[in-house]
Amino acid sequence: MIYLELFLGFLKVGCFAFGGAYGAIPLIRDVVLSYGWLSDETLTYMIAVSESTPGPIMVNVATYVGSSQAGLLGAIVATLAVVLPSFIIILLVTAFLKTALKNRYVQAILRGLKPCIIGIVLATGIYMVLENCFGAVSAVTADAQAIAITAFLAASMFGYKRLVKKKLSPILLIVISAIAGIAVYGI
Numbered sequence: 006m007i008y009l010e011l012f013l014g015f016l017k018v019g020c021f022a023f024g025g026a027y028g029a030i031p032l033i034r035d036v037v038l039s040y041g042w043l044s045d046e047t048l049t050y051m052i053a054v055s056e057s058t059p060g061p062i063m064v065n066v067a068t069y070v071g072s073s074q075a076g077l078l079g080a081i082v083a084t085l086a087v088v089l090p091s092f093i094i095i096l097l098v099t100a101f102l103k104t105a106l107k108n109r110y111v112q113a114i115l116r117g118l119k120p121c122i123i124g125i126v127l128a129t130g131i132y133m134v135l136e137n138c139f140g141a142v143s144a145v146t147a148d149a150q151a152i153a154i155t156a157f158l159a160a161s162m163f164g165y166k167r168l169v170k171k172k173l174s175p176i177l178l179i180v181i182s183a184i185a186g187i188a189v190y191g192i
Contacts, residue, residue, distance in 0.1 A: 007075045008082050014040055015067045015086035022063060029063050042070050063087050150189045158182055 014036045022029030030052060037043050043051065048066075055065035064084055071083025105111045138151045161181055165173040 008079065010040055011071050011074060011079055011083040012086045014042075015071070015083045016089060018063060018067070019087040019090040027062075033063065033066055037066075037070060042074050154182065154185045154189055157185055 018029065018032050018036055022032050033052075034045070034048060037048050038045060051066055051069050052062065055062040055069070058065055064087060067083040067087040068080045072080035075082070106115075134155055138148055138155055158178065158181065162173050162178060165171075
């Protein structure tokens with residue numbers, strides 16, 4: 006009986022939780038407290054722990070509650086129940102997109118969206134560079150260290166591409182920027 010309750014309770018969370026993890030917390034709280042699986046205080050602690058551990062909050066809470074109520078099998082049942090609706094939706098979307106992508110109108114829409122997405126990403130990048138190097142965009146106050154790091158990263162990226170004839174890995178670029186940040190701001 007507990008397995009069915011765990012499945013139905015967390016299936017409800019998986020089906021009706023929209024708006025990300027924080028939007029799902031009230032629904033999780035309602036389900037967990039209505040079944041009496043955890044006290045409100047314990048649930049609050051579990052949500053705090055779930056926020057600080059890798060993975061989605063809903064999955065972490067479902068796994069913990071399932072485990073605390075019915076052991077390993079309970080954890081598996083609750084976790085599967087909370088991810089099942091998203092999994093099914095993604096399968097349906099994938100199946101629909103596979104046929105929809107062949108449609109010439111859908112292809113035209115996607116081709117039209119590409120420049121828009123590129124513009125949004127570029128504008129965000131430019132805004133972040135300006136905000137990082139010059140502070141608030143409305144009040145121009147230059148941060149020479151941030152400008153130096155940005156110039157160093159740009160030179161590294163373009164220099165690497167010119168020398169090696171390949172793009173610099175984003176992960177390596179992040180590592181280089183972290184080292185540069187530590188060297189400039191940490192020392």
